[in-house]
Amino acid sequence: MPDPLKFNSDAEAFQQKRLFRFRLYFAYGFVLLLFVFLISRMAHLQWYNYERYHGLAEGNRISIETLPPTRGKIYDRNHILLADNQPVYALSMIREKMDDIHAFELALMNLLEGSDPEKIEAYFKKFRQLNRSKAYTLPFSVSEEQAARFSVMSYKFPGVTLTARLKRVYPHKSTAVHALGYVGRINVKELKKLNEQEYLGTNIIGKAGIERFYEDRLHGSPGVQQIETNARGRILRKLETTPATPGEDIHLTLDIELQKYAESLFKDKVGSIIALDPQNGEILAFASMPTFDPNLFVDGIDQKNYSRLLNDPHRPFINRAINGQYPPGSTIKPFVALGAIEKDYISPTKKIYDPGYFDYAGHRYRDWKRTGHGLIDLNAAIAQSCDTYFYELSLTMGVDAIHDAMSPFGFGEKTNIDIIGESKGILPSQQWKMETKGKPWYRGETIISSIGQGYNLTTPLQLAKATAILANRGKIIQPHLLKDELKDSSSSQIAIKKISNWDSVIQGMVDVMHGKKGTARRHGKGLPFKVAGKTGTAQVFGLNQGKYNADELAKRLHDHSLFIGFAPVDNPKIAVAVIVENGGSGSKTAAPMAINLMKHYLEEKLTGISTQTESKQ
Structure with a gap:
């Protein structure tokens, strides 16, 4: 039997040896090729791309965080x-560390039970479009309970970090909101206009009022810090820090206690009160009613509250102090009267007869007092608010002269207060009508313009400024809300030929309050100081010769109630303008509100002023 381990021939043995050598060389070659590949790959990683991969490796260990100011x-x-900053908890997220964003979103909603799910959903919709490697903060704070729950479950949320941040808080809530404004989340339109480097790590910006106007001062500049983390992203140590530059603290001219009192005077009424220091233009109270709570906007207002405010028939979002444009009514009579006697259109002592109406071109213009005022001069015309006197005077002056008399007091122009979005009102003239309406001016329009009706529109702030200038006897002031930055206007003075003309007009306003027939005399009784004031009632609804009966008209068609005034007369410390929408007679509604505000300020805030004034009298 042949041996199976032996080859049958030499040829077969040779063939087997050859095959073995081939396999051995192939194995050697394969191993050598593998080593060459490994060495070349190592060279590629270690030498040629060292900088790149070293940076990536360091990025896993060291990260840079922005420090918001x-x-x-x-x-x-x-x-x-x-306006304060309150420390709160927030969640910071990096998208590239999340495997399934949808599942992550649902898990977070469940964890943050009590938070608005619509806000979370809206955030993640936007989050999916953002830079994958950057950290973004959830647009609302989390409660201490939610923060505690997250800390326990944080291992389930890779890429999410619990951080502390400062949240804007308005401790007085709705008080003075139209002056202060509020902050809110930066939108796409704002983002395009901002310096991105200055807003790194920041997601809020001033939206209105002082918060918006002085955004550059209040915001500050961000800082940066390098931190070392482990494989799980837990912070090990801080390597280098460039601190953020905090925003500037600012002081306003507002007296918040006077502001609260001013707002309380409205109760359920709608309108505005402006009180300012006539000597320097500092605004003491800046009330627009109704108000709203600015704290609702800091983290983003929910749809329910936003809809409630937006659909409120009294429109609380409107800043009536600078955007409410109203017919000024009889409050402009002192300014028209001053222009008339200054330009010699009429003498202060000249009397006219008022039968209770004025006829012109077949139309009868009625006085507010149906029986008329009889013989009346300029002083009595202001004190008793005689419409007929100004009807007749207006045709002597003409609309352009009325315009020129009122323009220096700031009517028809923005006051340039430090709030964005102010309206300028309307001070009509022949040129204005032709440019805006494309029609000529009619004399009948001059008649109603003389008592603040027709095309005339003014804001409460304009009225307050004009009143302050009148109190100063022509010194033009600049209304402002920022304290210690008075714009010097001492060189600006309305030129008047006769100083006595100021006295004539102001005395008429004093008699409004303290005269025997003044329209607001009942509110001037017993005051420890003298007030110069002027009531006004602005018609909202045209009656076409009919008789005004408030009981038969809807509330929205009732007349607006107005009042302007300053006190003490000899040394003015406060000038006030009040407009109450659909409040009826100025003497019944706006006047007592203004007087109460003056009393509150002069007696509570400036103790001794009233006593000094009485001693002079």
């Missing part, structure tokens, strides 16, 4: 805090 605080004139 602390927003500047806002105080009133007495150093009472109006």
